[in-house]
Amino acid sequence: MRVSPAIVPPQLQLHDPPAHARPAGPDRTLAEEAETRHKKTGPAKTDNTPGVIRLLEAGYFKGVADVRLRINFYDELAQRAGQRAAEQLQSGADSLIQSVAGEAASLVATLGGDDGAAGAAESLIADFEASVRSAVEAASSEGSITVNETAASIQAAFDALVHQLRELLDPIEAATGPAAETPTLSTHSLTDGRDAKVTTAAVEPVKVDNQVGGAGDDVVLLSPVVEPTPTALDDALAGLASMFEQALIDLIEAVESVSQLPDPAPAPGNGAAYARFLAIYNQLRSGEPQVDTMG
Secondary structure, three states: OOOOOOOOOOOOOOOOOOOOOOOOOHHHHHHHHHHHHHHHHOOOOOOOOOHHHHHHHOOOOOHHHHHHHHHHOHHHHHHHHHHHHHHHHHHHHHHHHHHHHHHHHHHHHHHOOOHHHHHHHHHHHHHHHHHHHHHHHHHHHOOOOOHHHHHHHHHHHHHHHHHHHHHHHHHHHHHHOOOOOOOOEEEEEOOOOOEEEEEOOOOOOOEEOOEEOOOOOOEEEEOOOOOOOOOHHHHHHHHHHHHHHHHHHHHHHHHHHHOOOOOOOOOOOOHHHHHHHHHHHHHHHHOOOOOOOOO
16 A cells, blocks of 8 residues: 655744844834733733733734834744744644554554554554654754654654554455455357457467467457455555544644744835835745845
8 A cells, every 4th residue: 555645735944043133222112112001901911921022923013013023023933933833743743643553553453363463563653653752852952843844754654654564464464364366267169169268367468460369279358457456454554544644734734823923914004114124024034144125
């Protein structure tokens, strides 16, 4: 069975950008004024996060003020986004591991036949879990999370698990399942008195002078090539792969959803100033060297 290829979503990378010149002064004043107003009217503070960061994440600011503050507090916002992504990656990986382990254990219990297979499967599942946790730990400890690289590592661990499960269960299924069909050869009479040998095996005809066979020779009628019928193990592993694929997609989407702020909303009426600040902000997010657009 061919397991689905690694899912490769669009690259998403959270990182600490190089030092850039960023607007100062008025932005800090704007942030302090907004935080003071929010303290008077907003909910009580429940953590140690600076108020302006919480306001930015809540979408409190609009237009030019929103983009300028995102630039001014980019490092803080990126750090918090990285923390959220790492936490979500860990949580999602735990859920994925539990789902795969449960499905694989059920598969082995159904097709394994004895306690020996169950014990071997437990070891394979433990190896899969260790590989996934290693990939998650590596992504989190580097201070950046590249989703497609992490997903590829998780996919590779799953591919190895499926291959090992097939090696474990194939001999058991061969010993306990229905016997493989043996190609048969039967003879049928043709209208001209010759016999036609019909075989169920997949045989390619040999053409001589654009004819199959020759005058007076037996004619071999070839049955169509039929794909092997999937076995119970094939079906079970396909179901496991389908479940894993959806779990990995859910994990990727969950990490992406918490990894960064939504794009700034269009700001009608802000004109050239909004466009200049938005260009700076987009350069910061892409990690590109900052170009002075304020001149």
